[in-house]
Amino acid sequence: MDSQKITxxxxxxxxxxxxxxxxxxxxxxxxxxLKKRSKKHQINLTKQKRPSIDxxxxxxxxxxxQINADLKASRIIDYKKRMGMSDRIDNVLYLNNSYYRxxxxxxxxxxxxxxxxxxxxxxxxxxxIGYTMLGHLSGHNAFIMNQQIKxxxxxxxxxxxxxxxxxxxxxxxxxxxxxxxSKSWQRDNFKILLSxxx
Numbered sequence: 236m237d238s239q240k241i242t243x244x245x246x247x248x249x250x251x252x253x254x255x256x257x258x259x260x261x262x263x264x265x266x267x268x269l270k271k272r273s274k275k276h277q278i279n280l281t282k283q284k285r286p287s288i289d290x291x292x293x294x295x296x297x298x299x300x301q302i303n304a305d306l307k308a309s310r311i312i313d314y315k316k317r318m319g320m321s322d323r324i325d326n327v328l329y330l331n332n333s334y335y336r337x338x339x340x341x342x343x344x345x346x347x348x349x350x351x352x353x354x355x356x357x358x359x360x361x362x363x364i365g366y367t368m369l370g371h372l373s374g375h376n377a378f379i380m381n382q383q384i385k386x387x388x389x390x391x392x393x394x395x396x397x398x399x400x401x402x403x404x405x406x407x408x409x410x411x412x413x414x415x416x417s418k419s420w421q422r423d424n425f426k427i428l429l430s431x432x433x
Contacts, residue, residue, distance in 0.1 A: 252382060256359055262290040262378040288362070292317045294372030303370030308420050314364070314372055315355060324420045326356040328428060329366075330398055330409040351412065354398065356428065360384065361400070389425075389432045396425070398432075 244251050244258040245265060251258055255265055264287030294305065294314065304310070308324045316322050332352045351370070355362035361384065365375030379402070386401040389411070396411040411425065 255380060255382065257288060257378060257380055259378075259380055259383055262288045262376075264288065288319045288378055290318065290376040290378060292374070292376075294374045305366065305372040306370045306418065308418075310372075311353065311364075311420075315362075318362075318376070320355060320357060320362060325424060325427065327353050327420070328356075328398065328424055329353050329412045329418075329421055331412055332365075332409065352409070354409070361387075387432050389429045391429060391433065 246263040247261040249260045351366040353364040360380040363377040365373035388399040390397045398409045400407045
């Protein structure tokens with residue numbers, strides 16, 4: 236945000252970049268406000284029509300007795316759609332949250348204190364979906380816009396595969412859950428994303 240103009244989020248009122256589509260703190264869609272600002276600042280986002288992201292969608296309560304119940308492709312797609320995201324399963328990876336006990340994560344990512352997370356690679360940024368140790372959706376979610384991401388990389392090794400995310404002010408490393416490579420979507424997505432981000 237150094238030399239670029241800033242504005243306030245329409246919901247949480249925190250300072251955000253003037254051209255932000257989503258608030259980096261609360262995830263609220265800023266498109267309506269951007270349309271108003273575009274007339275003043277020559278920002279034209281009128282063609283962008285995307286539902287706002289609701290990061291506070293409650294996870295489903297059924298199948299809570301079943302371990303990994305929310306790791307089924309149909310449940311992931313349903314939860315993403317309820318949040319206003321794409322209905323794709325080919326853009327997600329299940330990871331171990333190596334920061335969950337350290338309280339190292341900042342801002343909205345600090346809300347995700349779960350042991351495992353699902354990262355959804357959307358065109359506007361990364362959606363972090365929290366999971367409990369038993370493979371149930373926790374309801375702790377966060378969104379990082381592309382403007383905050385400098386680089387994404389996947390490193391493959393025999394011992395541990397890593398997803399590395401370099402943000403403007405942080406370097407994050409998440410172990411990729413190898414145990415879930417038996418799930419076809421995890422195995423296939425890992426190969427696709429490895430070719431894209433290696």
